[in-house]
Amino acid sequence: MNLVDLQKKLLNAARAHPPSDAVPYAFEQRIMARLRARPVEDAALWWGRALWRAAGACVAVSLLLGVWIYLPFNATASDSSFSQELEQTMLAAVDDTDETW
Amino acid sequence: MESLDADLIGAVLNGDTASFEPLITKYSPRVFATARRYARRESEVEDIAQEVWTKAFQKLASFRGEAPFEHWLMRLAVRTCYDFLRAHQRNRETAFTELTGPETDWLDRFVAQPDDASEKAEAARALVGRLLEQLSPAARLVITLLEIEERSVKEISQLTGWSVPLVKVRAFRARAEMRKCVAKMAPEKYM
Numbered sequence: 001m002n003l004v005d006l007q008k009k010l011l012n013a014a015r016a017h018p019p020s021d022a023v024p025y026a027f028e029q030r031i032m033a034r035l036r037a038r039p040v041e042d043a044a045l046w047w048g049r050a051l052w053r054a055a056g057a058c059v060a061v062s063l064l065l066g067v068w069i070y071l072p073f074n075a076t077a078s079d080s081s082f083s084q085e086l087e088q089t090m091l092a093a094v095d096d097t098d099e100t101w
Numbered sequence: 102m103e104s105l106d107a108d109l110i111g112a113v114l115n116g117d118t119a120s121f122e123p124l125i126t127k128y129s130p131r132v133f134a135t136a137r138r139y140a141r142r143e144s145e146v147e148d149i150a151q152e153v154w155t156k157a158f159q160k161l162a163s164f165r166g167e168a169p170f171e172h173w174l175m176r177l178a179v180r181t182c183y184d185f186l187r188a189h190q191r192n193r194e195t196a197f198t199e200l201t202g203p204e205t206d207w208l209d210r211f212v213a214q215p216d217d218a219s220e221k222a223e224a225a226r227a228l229v230g231r232l233l234e235q236l237s238p239a240a241r242l243v244i245t246l247l248e249i250e251e252r253s254v255k256e257i258s259q260l261t262g263w264s265v266p267l268v269k270v271r272a273f274r275a276r277a278e279m280r281k282c283v284a285k286m287a288p289e290k291y292m
Binding site for chain 1: 220
């Protein structure tokens with residue numbers, strides 16, 4: 001059997017039988033009913049909602065940062081004493097040289 | 102773009118949903134003919150057409166009017182059909198078992214005297230349907246557009262959104278895949 005010829009013959013058969021373009025009864029009415037039934041998506045409304053949500057999240061983060069900075073339980077005091085100790089340790093040799101010379 | 106289509110599209114975009122109905126009435130035959138190339142069951146064909154029109158309505162604002170509405174819609178239809186094929190590729194038949202009597206007769210006739218096997222026979226149409234169902238989604242889409250609808254590579258590129266080199270590569274692979282499927286379909290007694 002010549003497979004190339006068979007393939008050509010079958011493709012010709014497909015070309016000879018174009019599919020029907022019949023549309024089912026009242027198809028457009030069904031589509032229109034479906035389109036009318038779905039809620040209309042308003043882009044401005046969507047953006048408005050998203051921005052309000054983002055604004056809420058930003059305010060919450062700002063408040064948390066404010067609380068963290070100003071309340072006494074933050075570690076600022078111990079950090080400053082640590083930095084002073086570090087500075088003294090690093091400059092100890094220089095202090096010694098002042099006394100020596 | 103025809104001015105009537107442009108008017109209707111403009112009206113839909115301005116909120117007059119009812120103006121979409123004449124577009125559905127006018128172009129549904131093309132959408133259904135396209136869908137029937139890829140889906141066998143009528144319920145699947147209708148699902149595809151419904152999906153195409155829903156997408157068309159949702160994306161209508163992205164239609165710029167540079168090309169005819171029909172071209173834009175056909176791009177949407179072809180891509181929806183491709184999505185359908187990919188979603189249903191596991192349902193493909195795995196073998197050419199149980200050819201019907203008329204199909205076997207047609208093959209017998211083709212082997213005995215190729216010219217006697219009519220391309221217009223219903224059995225030939227059924228056989229090519231089986232053959233296309235064996236192909237991968239991309240191969241089926243390319244073979245349908247290139248070999249059956251006889252479209253150019255450039256047209257296929259526009260319809261599918263694939264680049265021209267990708268269409269050529271997929272066409273090459275699709276032809277090879279089809280040759281394998283034809284060989285599988287031809288029963289051993291003919292080889």
